Amino acid sequence: MHRIALFGIDLLAVSVLVFGLYFPRHRRRDLVVAFLGVNVGVLAVAGSLSGSTVSAGLGLGLFGVLSIIRLRSTELDQHEVAYYFSALALGILGPLTDGELWVGPALMGLILLVMYLGDHPRLFPSYRRQVLVLDAAYTDQTALLAQVERVLGARVHAVTVERVDLVNETTVVEVRYSAIGNLVGAGR
Structure with missing residues (x-):
């Protein structure tokens, strides 16, 4: 038993x-x-x-x-x-x-x-993770950070560049951020 x-x-x-x-x-x-x-x-x-x-x-x-x-x-x-x-x-x-x-x-x-x-939803509720494809090739970290904050309307904690395509002028980044006000970018 x-x-x-x-x-x-x-x-x-x-x-x-x-x-x-x-x-x-x-x-x-x-x-x-x-x-x-x-x-x-x-x-x-x-x-x-x-x-x-x-x-x-x-x-x-x-x-x-x-x-x-x-x-x-x-x-x-x-x-x-x-x-x-x-x-x-x-x-x-x-x-x-x-x-x-x-x-x-x-x-x-x-x-x-x-x-x-x-994994409780109330643990760090405003923190998010998102992968973005930006329509410009960013090689300057300061300009990249400013653009990501504008796009998300959020406080960015970390940006990791995954790919920069200079021919097609795109940048793929992983972003960790805190949502401010309305929850823009609902990625986890």
């Missing part, structure tokens, strides 16, 4: 992570199935390996390789990577928790709490 209870707690925890935190905040339906699949897959493999003579490290190493392949196959934002690894960790904690019954659920609760607080 101990393992079945931990499996149930894991499924409850991943449901809270995906349906209570991630999807309501970010609305990416394609990652819902990824997070659920990763969690249940890791839970199943870790659960079967924890009771066998095969090293659990071997199974977890295989999932590590799979996660690297998954993370390299599509571009994920940093918060999505955090949710991805949280789903992995929840799946590992269920079957591999030794000793006291409360340790696994307590660690699962800690993961959920950290994700809730760290």
Whole structure:
């Protein structure tokens, strides 16, 4: 009964992570199935390996390789990577928790709490990130900063030039800024 209870707690925890935190905040339906699949897959493999003579490290190493392949196959934002690894960790904690019954659920609760607080919309609500394509080739950092602040109508904290095309006269920049007044540029 101990393992079945931990499996149930894991499924409850991943449901809270995906349906209570991630999807309501970010609305990416394609990652819902990824997070659920990763969690249940890791839970199943870790659960079967924890009771066998095969090293659990071997199974977890295989999932590590799979996660690297998954993370390299599509571009994920940093918060999505955090949710991805949280789903992995929840799946590992269920079957591999030794000793006291409360340790696994307590660690699962800690993961959920950290994700809730760290990704809360009220945490730094005016800070934004945006990739802009400007219709001029800027090689002067001061002129670039002034133009980006004019375009966004915001206080710019950092500008990283990704590409300057002198032939087509465009500049691609990643901007980190604070929205002022109305929220111009709703990028994250």
